[in-house]
Each structure stands twice: as structure tokens, then as C-alpha cells.
Amino acid sequence: MAAYSAAAILVVRTMPSPPLKKNSYSQGGFKHYLTEHQQTAGESIDQLWIKPFGSLMTILLIGLSLSLPLALIVMLENGDKLVGSWEGQSKVSLFMKMDVSEQSGLALSQRLALRSEVRKLRYLSKEQSLKEFESSSGISVPLALLDENPLPAVIILEAKASSSPDDLSRLRDELSLLPEVEYAQLDLLWMKRLQAMLQIGVHLAQVLALILALVVLFVVMNTLKLLIEHRRNEIEITLLVGGSHAYIRRPFLYLGLWYGLFGGLLAVTVVELLLWWLESPVARMSSLYDSSFQVQSMPLSLFFQVLLFSSLLGVMAAWLEVGMHLRRALAK
């Protein structure tokens, strides 16, 4: 062994050891504390690369678990927007009795057009109804084979946007009593039903999100449990040389954060891909209904909410798992 250097002894002699009551970072200051965090964050990212396959599997599992409720939520939001876009175009269709003449039908439509609730009105004669049916269904009706046109004349009333569903229901009831009218249909009803179903869907998505969040929590906890086992010796030595629980926890919290964050990024990517894939079929379907509706991409706020939520889940899982390990270590 080399002879002791006088300078080395002097350095050790002159440097004070930390007193018991000083806080952990009194030696290097807050800047050093931040540097330590930065270093730990970087080291924990490196940790992901030590076992890339295992890390990838964990991130995939988190991403796919989160993408399911997220996709449902985004779809439901789209459905909600679709219903909303149709709601302003609430229509009451009045199907005329077959024996009502075109003149009587037109006269009725002129009378109805004067009503305050009506924004727009369209009268379709029997012939026009047939043509519209043929063009929308693509089926040509051979009138030669039929005794007469089976379709009635129709008056389509578009209510004012300010009309409430109750106003429209009342209008429908009132108009159905007119002697010329065989049947009055309020198109809003099925939209209300759809909206109610969408509400049920939202609740289901919330429950699913909760269940899958628990899955994510357990997946991260299990992954970290294995890692903690692998680093048990390091943790014990660090505790023995004065490492605080916060110091022990820190790299695992960052690891949990990365798992959650990357899992969240994967989830939003999967959902965005799904929306992109659905875009043209939905646009085709919308055009069939004379609608300009397009699939809405995930709002930026939801994107950040997902990342925040998934990151917090990862951190929470790490906190719980390391906490359990430290409690076990203390109990020993």
C-alpha cells in the first residue's frame, strides 16, 4: 500500500462530518439537490434500457390498458358532438293521410309556416317522397307493378334552435291531431335515446378506466417489486450508510414516472391511430346522412390529462411498492 499522502490526511482532517440535525442537502445546497434529481432521472431512464424487453412489455401493457378506456371516452365524446350537431336540426315530420289532396297539403304547409316555432318548412308531394326514397335508398320502385304510389305526402318542419325538446314534443302532439295528418314524428326522440345511451357509455368508460387504472398500478408495482428484489443489496447498503427513505425512493419514483409517461404516450398514440383509421369510414357514413360530421381528434387538454394521469399512476405505484419494501426492511 502506498504511503499516506499528507495532503490527503489534511483533507479528511479538515472536512467536518455532517451533524445529526442538519438536513440532507445542507452540504451542497438546493442546486446540488436539483442536480441529484436530474442525475437520478437520467439514471432511471438508463435503467429502462438495461432490460429493454421487460421495460417494453411493461410500457405496452400500461399503454394498451389505458388505450381501451381512452378510446371509449374519445368515441363517446365524438358521439356526443354528433348528437349535438343534429340537435339544432330537430325536425317534425308530418305524414299526410293518403286521401289528402296536394292542394290541401300545400295549404296546410302554408298555414304551418306562419307558426313561431317553425324555422323552415318543406312540403314533399307523394311523387317527391317517392323520388327522395329512391335517391336515398338507391332502390328504384317500379310503379308499373304497383296500383298506386304507396308513399304519403310529407311536411317536414324544422324547429327553431331555441325550441326545447318539450316544446317540440308539444308541437308534435298538437300537429298529430290535425285532420290531414296521419302520423307526426319527432326526429329528436331517437337522438335523446342515443344521448342517454351515450351517458351510460360514459359511466361504463369511467368504471373501465378505474379498473384498468388499478391494473396499471399493479403492473408497475409488480415490475418495480422485481427490480427492488434485484437491487435489495444496494438498498440495504444505502440504508446502512445513511440513505434516507426519500433517497432510496427517488430512483424508483422516477422509474414509475417514466413507465407511466411512456405508457400514456403509447395509449394516446394508439387512440389517435384508431381515430385516423375511422376517419374516412365515418366521413362516408356521415355523407349518407347529409351530415358534414368528421371524427374529432383528441383534444389537447385530454392528451395532457392522460399523460398526467398515467405518470401519476406510475409514481403512485412506485411510492406504494418502495414504501412496502422499506416497511418490511424496518420490521426486520
Next chain:
Amino acid sequence: MIQFENVSKKYAGGQAALQNVSFELERGGLAFLIGHSGAGKSTLLRMIMPTEHPSSGKVIVDGHDLRQLSSRKLPQYRRTLGVVFQDHQLLSDRSVFDNVALPLRVSGFSHRDMGRRVRAALDKVGLLGKERIMPGVLSAGERQRVGVARAVVNRPSVLLADEPTGNLDPELSGEIMDLFEQFSQMGACVLIASHDLALVARYKHRLLSLEHGRLLSGSHLGGENHA
């Protein structure tokens, strides 16, 4: 500095590791803890760390009753200790520098101070220049010296060593013991557990002799009473 007051330790099976042990070691004092395997040397050291607590009695270090030490204060207390483990307890995936720097890192030393202290400690144990080497490629003796460097790097007020010269040749053992003596002269309280009686006999320090968990009142080595 270190006070044991009627300390006994019984394990779950009823086996007594320590029985009514009392002694006091002053600041700047150096004592050897001797005894056969299973005499209770390691248990006694573990109570100072403290990774174990007595079944009865008190262990007081630097005025702190270790049983009363809160979990928040425990890390701060441990930073005042230096421990040399029999089996080195090095991190195999960290370099010599990182191993020695660990107590400084957890104490929040700046990188500059850490570098100075680590190099000084490695110089003391003759390993300066091997900072970047991984412990796996070092000999058992070198690994033990890394363990010693890690124990002294934080300039502890209490230095505990469990068979610190177990893997070292007589010359190196002597140099490590000299280092411990220097630390006690600098005011640290040093307690060394060893069964190397030949080595212990070369130093005229206090002996704490354990036999079946009991501390013998007077200990003799080579006809000389050190107690």
C-alpha cells in the same frame, strides 16, 4: 460516546446472543471486540448500526438512545457512522469511486467535495488510481480496502469494523489497523471486531471479550491485561 447499559438480546427461539452487556467507550477510544464465532460480536455491532435492537437494556451513542431514534433521524445518525463489513458489502455494478462516494452522495455533498474526499480516502488505503475499476476485478484484499475507504470517507465519529483484516495479508492488515488508530487519534470512537488474536496482540488497546454473549470483566492476551 458508545454506552451499553445492561444490554441483552434474545432471538425468537430463546437463544441469547448477548447477556447483560455493559461497557462504555469514550470519544477517541479504540477497542477490540474479541471472541469466538457466535460469541455475539456481530450482534453487538449491529446494535450500534442499529439494524437490531436489544431485548432489554439501552444502547446510547453520542447521547442518542438508539431505540428512541425516530426513522427520520436514523439516516442522519448513520451518516455519523463508518462501517467496515466482513463481506465488504460493495455494489458490484458500481465503480470503486461510486462505492466509496456512496455515503457522501446520500449526505448531499457536492460533486467537487465528493471527488476530493473520495480520492483522499482511496489514497489512504492505497487504491488511488483505481477509481474507475469495478469491484469484481479487484482482489479480496483490495475489495476490503475499498470497504475501509467507504467507511472513513465521511470522517465518521464512530467507526465500526467487523473482521476488517479477514482477507488481508499481515502487512496490509497492519496498515489498515494503523489507519484505524489514526482515526481514533483524530477523535473518532473505533470498535473493531476480530478473531485475529495475533494481530490484536500487537496493539495495546482496550479489549472487550465476549463469550457466549457475556462480556468478560478482564481480558488477557499474551499475558498482558488490556481491559
